[in-house]
Amino acid sequence: MVETRQERQSVGAVSAEGLRAFVRDIALAHGVDAEQAEAVARVMVWAEMVGRPNQGVERLKVLLERVGQGLISCPCRFRLNSTSAATAVIDGAGGFGHFLGEVAMRHAMELADASGVAAVGVRDSNFLAAAGYYANLAAERGMIGFAFSNSFPKVVAHGGRQPVLGTNPLAFAAPMRQGRNLLVDMSSSAAAASSVRELARKGGQLPEGWSVDMTGAPTRDPAEALKGVMLPMAGAKGFSLSLMVEVLAGVLTGAGVSHGVGSMYRDFTRAGDNGHFFIALNVLAFMPLESFLARMDELAEAVSASGAGQEVRLPGAARWQAFEENAARGIELDPDIADELVALAGPHGIRAPWA
């Protein structure tokens, strides 16, 4: 049964810098090495800044539980295999997805500086978090970025009955002016599992077409949905995209595939063995960056004009607006999540930036 939670008072706004340091210090206190703690804090706080808390600090608790049980390696002794001039595969040795994702995308960008395009895969990793973060790293450097990750099965195939693929996100970013890059970041399922968890926590019904319960019947109850399975977005098309992500991030990298990927929340018997895949395309290999930006302006203007009086937003626009608002007034954490962080920090004598 879904209950509507009473709204609680926020702990007040916290700066990105303050939250990053807090998250990093908590991670360090729980045995995460400095390099990975910095990466985890960076990626999580970015998700908060762009208004996607589902990929943010709410994941810290479960990830640190996994660190405590030796299911995420600290430090991460990854091995980068240069397989050819413009590709590489990283054996992630069980480290944080946040860390390995940054390493992989940065390496792809270095290779693409010389070769114009590069692709880097990662195997034996864990939860990647916001795929858009890594794609956007490329856009910040004048490149087009792709990021793909598989995850443990909770989505049915089109026409299938049992979960076989993860919500398998795909992200794409292209440079635009003032860092307001075009940024696509979507699950290939009808919705991300984190969105269902959020509705289950806060109370509320799912939109139609997101999920079926354990009997295979459509459900709008998030609690039933969490016991059942998610549907792919747009039927066969979403299933196709999800398979594309699984082939790139899972099959081609040598990572776990389908049930070979473990659940971050439910399976404490094994590491995730998630796989990720990144592509960086150097705009300079095609045209001067200024020409590209001018052409992106034209595309944005055409899209905007097509609203004929209605506002039409580019993918990413809502994220950059949230980023600017959060930069100006600070991040408002969900009170329950703030409590969780305080509970993780307190025993180690780490003070919350809002305390």
Place this chain on the structure above:
Amino acid sequence: MVETRQERQSVGAVSAEGLRAFVRDIALAHGVDAEQAEAVARVMVWAEMVGRPNQGVERLKVLLERVGQGLISCPCRFRLNSTSAATAVIDGAGGFGHFLGEVAMRHAMELADASGVAAVGVRDSNFLAAAGYYANLAAERGMIGFAFSNSFPKVVAHGGRQPVLGTNPLAFAAPMRQGRNLLVDMSSSAAAASSVRELARKGGQLPEGWSVDMTGAPTRDPAEALKGVMLPMAGAKGFSLSLMVEVLAGVLTGAGVSHGVGSMYRDFTRAGDNGHFFIALNVLAFMPLESFLARMDELAEAVSASGAGQEVRLPGAARWQAFEENAARGIELDPDIADELVALAGPHGIRAPWA
């Protein structure tokens, strides 16, 4: 108004080889150079073979009209600019998309032989036809292939009112055994315009969510839909994918963008200036091909098992089944389309393979 056509007698089955020669000879007789005529026939007949006649020989008539009016260049004096070790841009000089698409994907595969991954863009091209054909060229060579193309605006943005992007197909192929490759080939709109034209021609209603009429109201009448606009698939997600295709195929290549792309059917004042984009990923840069195929087998088995008694098909399976059936018994052309071909051939003394 939509009328239901009477079913007419088929002209009988025709072999792929016979149809290819017929299409090629018609194209030659209408002023297409040999190299492009071969490519056009190859791509069109492949679409027929895989059961996608919307991308097949039914396009020949309008394309030859465009050749006659000098809107498609014959011969095609394209220029390939090698921009870096693993990328290139082809200035298509107004040639056939079928021809330029093959040239571009083959070049990407050559580059990827050495560099592991390669990307090739095409500008100043025309209608690409089945994007899956080019992606599958890569899969046939043990590579993973991506193909993207923009097209003239007939799809609204999510939340928009006027058409701003094309049906912008994206295709993805990965090698599997016996050439039954994983093959994704989808428009980023709710449906391809050719599917609407087919329903308009044959009589029938559109599924909900495909289109709105000229007043912006949802319509299931294909004739109204052809006057109005198409909707993106899955709302914001499909619009995002469509923009991704437009950035790669249009913006990055230097091709026409949005209304910069001309309509094949409606605009005889200018060439298409379509853009395409191809990526080839060499599996051997990641693992031996046999390992990859074995891993794809495992993925396919997991997907199949997830049906729990119901059949679940991989993307591409229906196409390869059609291919095998058509190879065994011949291609059955739509009688109207067969008539069109005969009308194009007759004045030049070319006999249909079924005559």
